[in-house]
Amino acid sequence: MMNLCINASYAMEQTGGKLTITVENVLLGNSLAKDYPDLKSGKYVKIAVSDTGPGIDSKIIDRIFEPYFTTKEIGKGSGMGLAVVHGIVKSHSGSIKVDSTLGKGTQFSILFPLAQGKAAVEAETIQEIPRGSETILFVDDEISIVNMVKRMFERLGYKVQTATTPQDALDRFALNPDHFDLVITDMTMPQMTGVKLSEKLMEIRPDIPIIVCTGHSALVDEEKAKELGLAAYIMKPISIRETAQTIRKVLDRK
Known part of the structure; x- marks a missing residue:
């Protein structure tokens, strides 16, 4: 989430704009299956991160999840960000897609399988965060x-x-x-x-x-x-x- 939001912020750095994050439950059926061919039908949580920046050129949009691919200036990014995001999503049995229109903005949509049943409550010892004045x-x-x-x-x-x-x-x-x-x-x-x-x-x-x-x-x-x-x-x-x-x-x- 941090990576996607920072990328959106970077895209709107020169012009300003609006960053929108939405979360909703979706049922993956015939209408959505074509967008997420690697997922089985069923209940999912959809997270969408959208910006109103300049958008991504269609010539490079298919490469954005490749390791070390970046459009940022030298020193501004490693090119590992979206590759890592893609890996995290896949490792949690999810899927990620991008939609972009030049001059109008970009939206990353992530689907994660909806967990069934209640989460187990784990006892955790909360340690106080240390402070200072230096x-x-x-x-x-x-x-x-x-x-x-x-x-x-x-x-x-x-x-x-x-x-x-x-x-x-x-x-x-x-x-x-x-x-x-x-x-x-x-x-x-x-x-x-x-x-x-x-x-x-x-x-x-x-x-x-x-x-x-x-x-x-x-x-x-x-x-x-x-x-x-x-x-x-x-x-x-x-x-x-x-x-x-x-x-x-x-x-x-x-």
Whole structure:
């Protein structure tokens, strides 16, 4: 859902527009079967994510679920987003289709089989989300993610400064390195990776703890993070509870 909504937001970035999400129960019969040939007839939940952006060219619409295919500028996307969405939907016995009209917008429709019976209630121990008051520099080239994470951290009591380019982060940090207690940076950004940015920040202040966020586990793991001098790494999508716990572990080690 995050991926589809961020893509819709990106499509409407220049012109503005309307993002609509609908959820409804549908009965897959003869009328819908042609749109979802890989599904059996029966009851489904349909989730639709629509935007009023410029639409997708018919020349490329059949390729959008391919791994590494992207129409974004270099550094703006990995091309893995819709491929991952497609994989998640398929692994849950669902199906996804896209409808788009140039100049009018795009709609992604997902069907999941409707669960029969009541869900089992599982007892879960709710742990309190740890809070703090330190100053964090957060770096990510996706403005929507920057705004979301800034609000999330501020609700936990932290003071947050943000940067949407590695160079901006370096400039802010260099002005007053001791002002920051922690830096959290995305891994994949234009101009400079999160690891390269981390190296440059540590040249200015060797003891600054840095957490790297990545959507690809192959890029950073616990061993690699240690070798690079990073305090920790976080897998995307960012979970508020796990991130808050990681932040506290890192800051409390200081």
